[in-house]
Amino acid sequence: MIKKMKWLIGCLIYVILMAIHLLAPLALAQETGREVLVVDATGPVTPIMLGLIERAIAQADSRNAEALVIRLDTPGGSVELTQRIIQAIIAADVPVVVYVWPSGAHAASAGTFITLAGHVAAMAPRTSIGAASPIDGSGAEIDETLRAKIENILVADIKGLADRRGEKALEWAEQAITEAKAASADEALELGVIDFVARDLDDLLTQIDGFTVEVAGDEVTLATASAEVDYLQATTVEEFLSILTNPTIALFLISIGGLAIIYELANPGGYMSGIIGVICLLIGLYALGQLPVNYAGLALILLALALFGAEFFVHSHGALTTGGVVSFIIGGLILFNTDEFTYQLPLPSIIGIPLAIAVILAFAVRKAWQARRAKPVTGQEGLIGAVGTVKVALEPEGSVFVWGERWQASSVNGQPISAGERVRVTAIEGLHLKVEKVS
Numbered sequence: 001m002i003k004k005m006k007w008l009i010g011c012l013i014y015v016i017l018m019a020i021h022l023l024a025p026l027a028l029a030q031e032t033g034r035e036v037l038v039v040d041a042t043g044p045v046t047p048i049m050l051g052l053i054e055r056a057i058a059q060a061d062s063r064n065a066e067a068l069v070i071r072l073d074t075p076g077g078s079v080e081l082t083q084r085i086i087q088a089i090i091a092a093d094v095p096v097v098v099y100v101w102p103s104g105a106h107a108a109s110a111g112t113f114i115t116l117a118g119h120v121a122a123m124a125p126r127t128s129i130g131a132a133s134p135i136d137g138s139g140a141e142i143d144e145t146l147r148a149k150i151e152n153i154l155v156a157d158i159k160g161l162a163d164r165r166g167e168k169a170l171e172w173a174e175q176a177i178t179e180a181k182a183a184s185a186d187e188a189l190e191l192g193v194i195d196f197v198a199r200d201l202d203d204l205l206t207q208i209d210g211f212t213v214e215v216a217g218d219e220v221t222l223a224t225a226s227a228e229v230d231y232l233q234a235t236t237v238e239e240f241l242s243i244l245t246n247p248t249i250a251l252f253l254i255s256i257g258g259l260a261i262i263y264e265l266a267n268p269g270g271y272m273s274g275i276i277g278v279i280c281l282l283i284g285l286y287a288l289g290q291l292p293v294n295y296a297g298l299a300l301i302l303l304a305l306a307l308f309g310a311e312f313f314v315h316s317h318g319a320l321t322t323g324g325v326v327s328f329i330i331g332g333l334i335l336f337n338t339d340e341f342t343y344q345l346p347l348p349s350i351i352g353i354p355l356a357i358a359v360i361l362a363f364a365v366r367k368a369w370q371a372r373r374a375k376p377v378t379g380q381e382g383l384i385g386a387v388g389t390v391k392v393a394l395e396p397e398g399s400v401f402v403w404g405e406r407w408q409a410s411s412v413n414g415q416p417i418s419a420g421e422r423v424r425v426t427a428i429e430g431l432h433l434k435v436e437k438v439s
Contacts, residue, residue, distance in 0.1 A: 036205060036224055038069045039232040044343060045077025045085070045110045046290045048241045053085055056232050060094045066227050067095040067208070069201065070118070073102070075343045076109025076131075078292055086117040086161070095119045095213050095220055099204055100127045100185070112176055116161035119213040120222075121194040122204055123185035129193065130182025151177055166192040201229065241290075247336050248349050250287035251301070255328075255353050257281030258305035259360070266312040266364070292338045300331030304354060311361055321358050328354035386425045387438060393419045400435060409433040 039056040041049050053070060060068035089096045098118030100107045103126040107115045112131045115121050123129065131154075154177045162173040169192040175181040188194045195211070198204035209225035234242065243249060260277025264270065288298065307324035314320065332350035336343035388402030390409075394417040397410040402425060410433075411417050412426055417437050427434035 034223065034227040035063060035065045036067050036069060036227045036229050037063065037065045037232055038071065038201065038229060040071045040234075041114075042071075042073045043075075043242065043246065044291055045074055045081050045114075046242075046245050047081065048238055048245060048290070049074075049077075050081050050085055050088075052232075052234060052238055054088050057088055057092045057094065057096065059232060061092065065094055066224055067097050067120075067222055068092070069097045069099055069204070070114075071099050071101045071201075072107055072111060072114060073100065073105035074107060074111040074114070076111060079110065082110035082113050083157075085114055089114070089117045089119075091216075093216050095215050095222060097122060097204070097208065099198070099201075100124060100129060101201075103127060106130075108182075112173075113158060113161060115194070116158065116165075116173065119215055120196070120208055120211065122196040122198050122208070123188060123194050125185055125197060125199065127185050128182055129185075129188050131176040131180065162193070169193045205229070244283060244287045245290045246287075247291060247343055247345055250284050250291070251332060251335065251345060251349065252353065253280045253284030253287065254301065255305075255357060257284055258302075259308070259357055262305070262309040262312065263364070265309065291336065294334050294336065294338050297331040297333070297335035297337070300327045301335065304328035304331060308357055308361055311365055315365075318362070321361055325354040325358050328357075383425050383428055383433070388423055388425070388435070390417050390419050390421045390423055393417065394423075394435070400433065402433070407431070407433045409435050412436045 037056060037060040039052060041053055043049065056068055056070070059065075089098075096118050097120040098107075098115045100111070100115060100123040103124050105124065106128040107123075107130075108128070109131045112129055115123075115129060155174050158173045158177060159170060162169045172181060172183065172191045172193055183191065183193060185194070185197045189197050196204065196207045198207055205224040205227065208222050210221060210223070212219055212221045214220070244253075257277045257280030260273045260280065262277075264274030264277060267273075304324040304327040307320045307327065310316075311318075311320045311324075329350055332345050332353075336345065383402065386402050388400045388407075390398060391401050391406060392398035394400075394409060394411045396414040396416060397408070398417075398419075399406050400409040400423055401407075408431065409423070411423075412434050413436075415437075417423060417435075422438040423435040424438050425433050426436050
């Protein structure tokens with residue numbers, strides 16, 4: 001009995017020691033929070049980016065992370081979505097570090113607001129930050145009254161984010177709105193717009209170690225030098241939607257969808273091209289719905305597709321196709337040029353897509369018109385000009401063998417034609433052929 005009790009006590013002690021060994025690192029990590037969560041926010045500000053950042057903040061908070069690092073590279077986007085991202089960052093219970101990265105990246109327009117909203121703002125070398133002057137939906141300058149209203153609202157917002165960074169930062173932030181000022185990483189650091197310039201993530205975590213920030217009204221000193229780094233990966237759905245909302249991909253999907261629908265209308269009955277076209281067009285329009293779009297540019301692109309389709313039915317000798325190419329290029333140039341977002345589609349895409357469509361249309365239209373003009377090769381019309389052999393002498397009536405069938409026939413001029421002679425069909429009267437002798 002005593003031996004059994006000793007054995008049970010020994011097992012219990014072993015289990016307790018093993019539990020302490022396994023759970024101590026986790027408990028220590030939870031107590032110290034020595035973990036940094038990193039998330040990449042790239043591309044236009046869309047609902048996908050908003051959802052990713054909100055999810056990252058929630059995870060960093062639940063894991064008691066030392067900090068959340070948002071690696072940012074954006075040309076801008078929706079003002080409404082940007083405000084929601086700013087609200088999420090300000091309300092976070094974990095320090096949020098906004099890091100404009102990698103080299104060559106930029107925090108333009110809405111990205112400037114997001115960077116300034118971070119508890120810590122940093123940039124990689126050879127990056128830029130700044131905002132463009134407000135413009136209307138067609139890319140033109142807007143009237144002074146409306147411009148003043150927009151600028152005053154944006155200036156008030158950006159001052160609220162930059163007021164803790166000093167007078168120089170406040171002055172630059174206002175000029176970023178009113179004069180479209182931009183700054184490099186070193187210039188932004190000198191002005192106090194950002195806190196650090198870091199080569200990479202390791203350099204950033206080393207520099208911000210010991211830096212004190214205010215989070216939810218409390219001062220927090222960061223301890224990131226020896227923290228473990230974990231990367232928050234986008235879900236499969238988020239990655240897929242992020243690809244779709246790429247402006248170039250959205251334009252490509254609309255182009256393919258429109259071309260497939262045009263082909264279906266010109267050659268009805270196959271259904272597959274029409275189904276594929278509708279799917280691509282709807283996905284493309286969904287993608288555009290996630291981006292600030294210049295509706296004048298979208299209208300020009302849809303007009304281009306309509307002109308391309310009309311070429312199938314009206315033989316304009318290329319005039320409609322040329323108009324479609326010009327309309328598409330102009331629409332592509334201004335499609336993403338709005339007061340919230342300025343994004344220049346790659347010029348090869350803007351020019352290449354309509355030219356490729358024009359080449360395909362030229363080939364298809366040429367074949368269609370050749371088919372319409374071609375001589376019939378089946379049915380009664382196809383018999384005209386066919387050559388056969390006289391089976392029963394035409395005196396002037398008899399029978400001939402044409403296309404593997406025997407026909408009643410008579411000679412055109414009433415002259416007799418002997419059996420075995422070669423004849424050509426010149427006319428059809430019901431089931432009776434008119435033929436002439438082949439010389």
